[in-house]
Amino acid sequence: MSNLGLNNRNNSSQRLGITEPISLGGPNELDVTKTQELEKFLAAAGLYESQEEAVSREEVLGRLDQIVKIWVKAISRAKGLNEQLVQEANAKIFTFGSYRLGV
Numbered sequence: 050m051s052n053l054g055l056n057n058r059n060n061s062s063q064r065l066g067i068t069e070p071i072s073l074g075g076p077n078e079l080d081v082t083k084t085q086e087l088e089k090f091l092a093a094a095g096l097y098e099s100q101e102e103a104v105s106r107e108e109v110l111g112r113l114d115q116i117v118k119i120w121v122k123a124i125s126r127a128k129g130l131n132e133q134l135v136q137e138a139n140a141k142i143f144t145f146g147s148y149r150l151g152v
Contacts, residue, residue: 106148114142 064070076084091097098106117140125138 110142110144117142 121138121140122135125135130138
């Protein structure tokens with residue numbers, strides 16, 4: 050049975066994906082230098098989120114989570130569910146994309 054390229058979790062060189070990696074070698078000095086230059090450029094261009102923006106985003110997500118939970122309970126009541134089921138009704142917001150990846 051194929052594992053679709055996923056290595057055993059006990060393997061210290063765990064890889065994800067279907068295809069084999071082009072290289073397992075680490076970065077060379079030029080790679081590290083170019084990465085640092087790119088990070089400096091991106092920071093200077095204002096493309097990284099500030100700490101204040103990160104806090105604001107977390108606050109907005111928290112508030113949105115509260116709104117959705119209140120909405121689910123309101124819908125549950127409107128559908129005539131008893132109070133125990135209303136209290137058990139819940140929802141979860143899942144983030145994705147660059148936010149989920151932390152980039």
